[in-house]
Amino acid sequence: MVWFRVALVGLLGIFGMAAEGWHRPFTLLGPDQGLPSGAITSLTQDSDGFIWVGTESALLRYDGAHCRAWGREDGLPSGFVHRVLSANGGGVWVSTLRGLVRFRTGRIERAQFDGQVESLPANVLELDREGRLWVLTSAGLFVQQEGLHFQRRSERPSGRAFTLGAGSGGVMHLGSEEGLETFLPDGSSRVWGPAHGLPEGGVSVVVEDGAGRLWAGSGRSLAMKTPGGDRFTDQSSRLGGSLSPNSVPFRDADGSVWLPTQAGGLRLAGDKTERIDSGNGLPFRWVRTVFRDREGTLWVLGTALARLQGGGRVWNHSLASGNSGEVVWSIIRDPKGALLAATDDGAIRVEAAGLSRIRGTEGHRIKGLTTDPAGTLWMVSTIGPTLWLRPGSHQTEVAPLGDFGFGVNSVMKDSRGALWLGHARYGILRWDAGTRRLVQEVGPAAQGSLGVFRIREDAQGRLWAATTAGLYLRSVQGAWQLFTERDGLLPYGLYGMAFLPDGSAWVHYQEPQGLTRIRIDGSRLTVLEQRVKGQGLRSNLVYAVEVDDRERTWASTDLGLDRLDPPLHIGRREGMVSEDCAIQALLAEGGRIWVGTAAGLVRYEAGDADLPLAPPQAHILEMAFGPRRLEPPFDRLAPLSHREATVTFRVGAPSYLGEGRARLQVRLLGLEDAWRDVESPLVRYPALPGGRYRLETRASDGEGAFGPVAALDFQVRPPWWRTWWATSLAGLAVLGLGLVILRLRIAALARSKAELEALVAERTEELQHRNEELSSALGNVKQLSGLLPICSTCKKIRDDQGYWNQLEHYISEHSEVGFSHGICPDCVETMFPKRAKGGQIPEADQKD
Numbered sequence: 001m002v003w004f005r006v007a008l009v010g011l012l013g014i015f016g017m018a019a020e021g022w023h024r025p026f027t028l029l030g031p032d033q034g035l036p037s038g039a040i041t042s043l044t045q046d047s048d049g050f051i052w053v054g055t056e057s058a059l060l061r062y063d064g065a066h067c068r069a070w071g072r073e074d075g076l077p078s079g080f081v082h083r084v085l086s087a088n089g090g091g092v093w094v095s096t097l098r099g100l101v102r103f104r105t106g107r108i109e110r111a112q113f114d115g116q117v118e119s120l121p122a123n124v125l126e127l128d129r130e131g132r133l134w135v136l137t138s139a140g141l142f143v144q145q146e147g148l149h150f151q152r153r154s155e156r157p158s159g160r161a162f163t164l165g166a167g168s169g170g171v172m173h174l175g176s177e178e179g180l181e182t183f184l185p186d187g188s189s190r191v192w193g194p195a196h197g198l199p200e201g202g203v204s205v206v207v208e209d210g211a212g213r214l215w216a217g218s219g220r221s222l223a224m225k226t227p228g229g230d231r232f233t234d235q236s237s238r239l240g241g242s243l244s245p246n247s248v249p250f251r252d253a254d255g256s257v258w259l260p261t262q263a264g265g266l267r268l269a270g271d272k273t274e275r276i277d278s279g280n281g282l283p284f285r286w287v288r289t290v291f292r293d294r295e296g297t298l299w300v301l302g303t304a305l306a307r308l309q310g311g312g313r314v315w316n317h318s319l320a321s322g323n324s325g326e327v328v329w330s331i332i333r334d335p336k337g338a339l340l341a342a343t344d345d346g347a348i349r350v351e352a353a354g355l356s357r358i359r360g361t362e363g364h365r366i367k368g369l370t371t372d373p374a375g376t377l378w379m380v381s382t383i384g385p386t387l388w389l390r391p392g393s394h395q396t397e398v399a400p401l402g403d404f405g406f407g408v409n410s411v412m413k414d415s416r417g418a419l420w421l422g423h424a425r426y427g428i429l430r431w432d433a434g435t436r437r438l439v440q441e442v443g444p445a446a447q448g449s450l451g452v453f454r455i456r457e458d459a460q461g462r463l464w465a466a467t468t469a470g471l472y473l474r475s476v477q478g479a480w481q482l483f484t485e486r487d488g489l490l491p492y493g494l495y496g497m498a499f500l501p502d503g504s505a506w507v508h509y510q511e512p513q514g515l516t517r518i519r520i521d522g523s524r525l526t527v528l529e530q531r532v533k534g535q536g537l538r539s540n541l542v543y544a545v546e547v548d549d550r551e552r553t554w555a556s557t558d559l560g561l562d563r564l565d566p567p568l569h570i571g572r573r574e575g576m577v578s579e580d581c582a583i584q585a586l587l588a589e590g591g592r593i594w595v596g597t598a599a600g601l602v603r604y605e606a607g608d609a610d611l612p613l614a615p616p617q618a619h620i621l622e623m624a625f626g627p628r629r630l631e632p633p634f635d636r637l638a639p640l641s642h643r644e645a646t647v648t649f650r651v652g653a654p655s656y657l658g659e660g661r662a663r664l665q666v667r668l669l670g671l672e673d674a675w676r677d678v679e680s681p682l683v684r685y686p687a688l689p690g691g692r693y694r695l696e697t698r699a700s701d702g703e704g705a706f707g708p709v710a711a712l713d714f715q716v717r718p719p720w721w722r723t724w725w726a727t728s729l730a731g732l733a734v735l736g737l738g739l740v741i742l743r744l745r746i747a748a749l750a751r752s753k754a755e756l757e758a759l760v761a762e763r764t765e766e767l768q769h770r771n772e773e774l775s776s777a778l779g780n781v782k783q784l785s786g787l788l789p790i791c792s793t794c795k796k797i798r799d800d801q802g803y804w805n806q807l808e809h810y811i812s813e814h815s816e817v818g819f820s821h822g823i824c825p826d827c828v829e830t831m832f833p834k835r836a837k838g839g840q841i842p843e844a845d846q847k848d
Contacts, residue, residue: 021355022603023281023316025309025575026300034067035060040305042084042248044092045293049617049654052092053305054081059094059103063621063652064662065681075108077101082123083248088131095122100135102148105633111135113142113150126164126172134164134172141174141183153183162218165206165249173214175203180216192216197223197232205243210255215268217243222259238273239266248289258290265290265300276300276308281316295613297656309575310604311657316577318600319343319355325577328596330368330410331587334377339594341601342366347379350601358389360396368410368584372431373417380408382424404429404438410584414457422452428465428472428480442472442480454496454584459503462520466494471507473520487525490516496584498545498553504528506553508542515542515555515564536564538571544586546593548606554588556581561595561604566704573661576602615707616662618699621681622650623712639715642722645688647714650681653699653707661702669694690718 030037035053042054053060057079058069071079077098085093091104093111100111100122110117113135124136133144134153142150163175170185179193180203194200199221206216212227215235220242223232241263250258256269264277265287276282276290276298287302298308318325319341330342339350346361347369361379364387369379375391378399386405387396399405403426410422419431421438427450428442442465444450451468458464463474470484471494485491493510500506504519514532518525533540539557546554553564560571560579571579578599585596595602623630626644630637640647655662665675666683670693683695694713698706720726788810789798796804808819823831 021317021319023318023577024276024312025314025316025577026281026283026306027309028283029062029305029307033062033065034069035062035305038304040301041081042289043291043299043301043305044084044086045291046086046092047090048619049294051293051299051654051656052084052086054084054094056080059084063619063654064656066621066650066652068621070103070108077110077119082121083125085125085127085133087133088127093125093133095125095135097121100125106631109148111148111150113137113139114152115149124161124164126166128166128170128172129168130170136161136164136174154189157181160202162202162204162246163206163248165208167208167214168212171208173206173208173216175206175216175218177202179203180206192225192232196230197225197234199223204245205247205249205259207249207251207257207259209251209257209268211270213270215249215257215259217259219243235268238268240264240275240277241266244286244288247287250290250292252292253296260287260289260302262286282306293656295655295657307656309573310570311574313605313607314570314575315603315605316575316600317350317355317603318577319348320345320600325597325599327582327598328585328601329366329582330585331594331596331601332369333587333589334371335375340369340377341596342369342379347377358396359394360389361387367408368412370411370413370419372413372419372433374433378411378419380411380421382407382409386411386421401438404440409452410454412455412457414463415461420455420463422455422465422467424451425449427467428452428455441474451493453494456497456499458499458505464497464505466496466507468493468510470494471497471525481523483520483525488518488527489525495542496544498547500547500553501551506545506547506555508545508555512539512541514540515545515553531564536567537562538569543581543583546586546588548588548593549590552606554586554593556586556595561593561602563606569702570604574657578602613657613701613704615701615705616653616655616699617707618651618653618664618697618710620649620695620697620710620712621652623714624648624650634712637712637714639717641717642690642719645690645716646684646686647688647716648682648684649695649697649712651678651683651697651710652681655699655701657701663700663702664697665699665706666695666697669696688716690716690722 029035036055039056040053041056044052046052051062053062058071059076059081061068070076076094076096078096080097081094083095087093087102087104091102094101094103099117099119102109102111118137118139120138122135122137126134128134135142135150136156138156140156141153143153145151157174157176157178159177161174161176165173165175167173172183174181174183179191179198182190182192184190192198198216199218201218201221203216204218208214214225216223216232220236220239222235222239222243224235225232239261241261244260244262247260249260252258256267259266259268263285264275264282267274278285282300283306284302284304287300289301291299293299296311298312300306319328320326327344328341332340334340341348341350344365346364347358347366349356349358364384365381366379367382369377371377377389379387379396384406386399386401386408388399389396404423407424408421409424412420414420421429421431423429425444427440427444429438430441432439442450452465454466456464461476465472470482470489472480472482474480483489489507490509490513495508495510497505497507504517506515506517508515514530514537516527517529518527531537537555537557539559541558542555543558544556548554555562555564558580560569560576560581562569570576576597578597580598582596582598587594591605591607593604593606595604621631623634625640625647651664651666653662653664664678664681666678667673667675668685670691671685671688692715694711696709696711698709700706790796791804795807797807797810798804799810812818
C-alpha cells in the first residue's frame with residue numbers, strides 16, 4: 001500500500017541520526033485550526049481520511065483546514081471523550097463518560113452490550129487485527145459481534161485494568177495491576193505476571209510489534225517477550241523516562257512500535273531505538289500517544305497536539321547556538337566521507353556525533369571548498385582570502401595566492417586532479433601545482449570583470465563554467481568557447497548547471513528565468529527544454545540544481561526545494577527552517593538531499609524510489625441555504641424554493657502534509673462547465689435560477705493529478721410566476737385578452753364603419769341637394785348667358801317676349817339677386833353739384 005511505503009521510507013536513515021543540534025520540524029495545532037490548546041484525550045483517522053480528535057468537552061473532526069465539533073447538544077451521551085477509534089465499515093467509535101457510541105455518516109448510535117445499552121464509562125478499548133472492537137466495562141470484557149452489538153467475552157478482572165493491546169491471529173492482551181491476560185481465539189486465555197518477568201506494579205501499556213514481540217510495562221519498567229517465549233526480558237534501560245499513565249501505544253506501518261513516555265515518544269524496532277523529544281524539536285515533554293496517518297505524517301499528543309511536518313523526512317540544523325542560524329553556501333563530501341559545509345562563520349564538519357568547526361575559519365565567510373589530490377582542503381571566500389588546511393594540520397592558514405586568491409566564488413577538482421577556481425572578477429583560474437601559482441585561463445575583457453559562479457565537469461571530461469558573460473566550455477583538448485544568448489541561452493549570465501545521464505545539462509541564470517536544458521555538440525548549442533514557474537518549479541529564481549542517482553532533478557530556489565518530475569515541493573509548510581536557499585548549496589546523494597539555507601542546513605530524506613501519494617479525496621461537508629444547514633448524508637434532498645436559491649457549500653480534502661497544500665476545484669453543472677480553483681473551502685452561488693444542478697468538487701495535493709470527484713445533485717424551484725403552469729396560464733390569459741381585444745376592436749371597427757357609412761350617406765344626400773341647387777343656379781346662370789339687348793340710353797333689357805324691362809327687374813326675375821338703390825359720388829357731382837360741394841346729400845336723395 002502507498003501509505004505503508006511512505007511511512008517506511010520517511011523513516012529510512014533516521015536511527016542513529018538524532019545527533020545534537022538536529023531538529024525535527026513540528027507544528028502545534030490549536031485555536032488557529034479550531035482545536036483547543038489543550039485537554040485533548042485521543043485521536044484517530046477514519047476511512048475517509050479525516051482526523052478525529054477527542055477532547056474533554058467535544059468530539060472534533062479535522063480536515064486539515066477546518067474543525068467541526070459535536071457535543072451533548074448534538075446527541076453525544078457526554079462531551080467528555082475518553083477514546084476515539086476508527087470503526088470497521090466507516091465512521092468512528094467514541095468512548096465517553098456516559099457510554100460508547102458509533103458516529104457514522106452524521107448519525108450517533110449507541111452500542112448494546114448483551115442487548116442492553118451501557119451508560120457507564122468504557123475508556124479501555126482496542127481494535128483487534130480483524131477490525132472488531134474489544135471493550136472493557138464494569139460488567140466485563142466485551143467483543144463486537146456485528147454492528148452495534150457486543151457479546152461478553154469474560155468477567156472483569158479483579159483489581160484495576162489499564163489497557164488493551166491487539167496481537168496477531170485475533171489475540172487480545174489485557175493489562176492490569178495483576179499483570180497481563182492474553183485472550184486466545186479458541187476462547188481460552190493465559191495469564192502472565194511478575195513471575196514471568198513482568199513489572200511488579202502491573203502492566204499499564206501493552207503492544208505487539210510487527211515481528212510478534214510483545215512489549216509491556218508501567219512506570220519506569222519495560223519488558224519484552226519474543227514470539228513463542230515463556231518469559232519477558234527487562235528492557236527498562238531503553239525507556240529514558242517513565243511510561244505515561246493513561247497513554248496509548250501505537251504500532252507503526254513498518255511494524256515498529258511507539259511508546260508514550262513522560263520524556264517524549266520512544267520508537268522501538270527490535271534492537272533499534274529512536275526518540276522524539278524536546279531535544280530534537282518536540283514542543284513538549286509528556287506524550288500521551290503517537291499516531292501516523294495514511295500520508296505518513298506523524299502526530300504526537302501530549303500537553304498539546306503536534307504534527308511532524310514534511311512526512312517526517314525533513315531535518316534542520318541551525319549550525320549555531322541561536323535560533324537565527326548560519327547561511328550555508330556550499331556542501332560537499334570529503335574523501336573520507338565526512339560532510340563539509342561552508343558557512344558565513346567558517347567551515348564545519350557535520351558528523352553523526354555532532355558538529356566540529358574547522359579551526360582558523362571562524363569569522364570567515366566560506367563560499368566553496370574542495371580537497372585536492374594532495375589532501376589539502378581549499379576554502380575560498382568572495383570577501384576574503386583563500387584558506388588552506390594542509391594534511392595533518394589542525395589549523396588553517398591563508399594560501400599565498402596573491403590577488404587571485406582574494407575574492408573567489410567557487411573551487412572544484414576535475415577528474416584529472418586539476419584544481420579550478422572561479423574568481424569574482426578575474427575569470428577562470430587554474431592551480432598549477434608545479435609552479436604553485438594560479439594561472440588565468442579565461443580573463444575578463446579589457447577594463448572589465450568576469451565573475452565565475454561555478455565550474456563543473458561533464459561525463460566527456462569537458463569543463464563548463466557559469467559566468468556573468470555566459471557559458472564557457474573547455475574541450476578535452478583545452479580550448480575554451482563562449483556560448484551566449486546568440487546561441488539560444490537566455491541573457492544576463494549564468495549561476496550554474498547540472499548534468500543528466502543522456503549528456504544534456506540544466507543551466508540556471510542570475511535573473512529569475514527558470515531552467516533551460518541544453519546539449520552542446522562541438523560548437524553547436526541546442527536548447528531542448530525550458531522550465532519555468534508552474535512546470536515543477538515554485539519560483540523562477542533558481543539558486544542551484546542537482547540530478548540524483550535516480551535521474552531526478554532537484555532545484556533550490558528562493559521559495560524552497562523543488563523536484564521536477566514527478567513534481568514535489570518542500571518549503572516552510574513542509575518543515576524547512578528557511579525557504580531562502582543559498583547559491584550552489586545543494587547536494588544530492590543516494591536518497592538524501594542536503595540544502596543550504598539562510599538559517600542553516602536542511603536534510604531531506606527523499607528515499608530510494610518515487611512514492612507518489614494518491615490524491616486526497618474531496619468531500620462536500622456542508623450545504624447551506626436560507627436558514628438551513630445540511631451535512632452528509634444528503635439523503636432525500638427536497639427541491640429548494642426560489643427564496644432559498646442562494647446556496648453555500650463547504651468543501652474539503654483531508655490532507656495533512658502541509659497546511660493549505662491541497663488544491664480544491666469546483667464546478668456547478670447547470671451553471672458552469674469548467675473547473676475552477678477555490679481559495680476558500682466556502683463556495684457560494686447567489687440567486688440561482690430555477691433548474692437542476694450538480695455540484696462537483698475534486699482535489700490534488702498541489703503537485704500531481706486530481707483525485708475522485710465528489711458530487712451532490714439538487715434542484716431549485718423557480719418562483720411561481722416562472723413555473724410551467726404559471727407560464728401556461730399567463731399564455732392563455734394573454735391569448736384570451738388578445739381575443740377580447742380583437743373582438744372589441746372588430747366591434748369598434750364595425751361601429752365606426754356604420755357611423756362612417758351614415759355620415760357618407762348624409763354627406764352624399766347633402767351633396768345631392770347642393771348639387772341640385774347648384775344645377776338650378778347654373779340653369780339660371782345659363783338664362784342670362786348670351787347677348788342681352790339693352791338700351792344704350794336707359795339701359796332697359798328686352799326679354800324673350802320683346803318687352804323692355806328695367807335692368808334690376810330683369811336680373812331679379814331671372815336670378816335670386818335683389819337690388820337696393822343709391823347714388824355714386826360721380827352721379828352726385830353731376831346731378832347735384834351744389835350739394836356735392838357741401839359734402840352732404842339729403843337722405844331722400846340717396847335712396848330711391
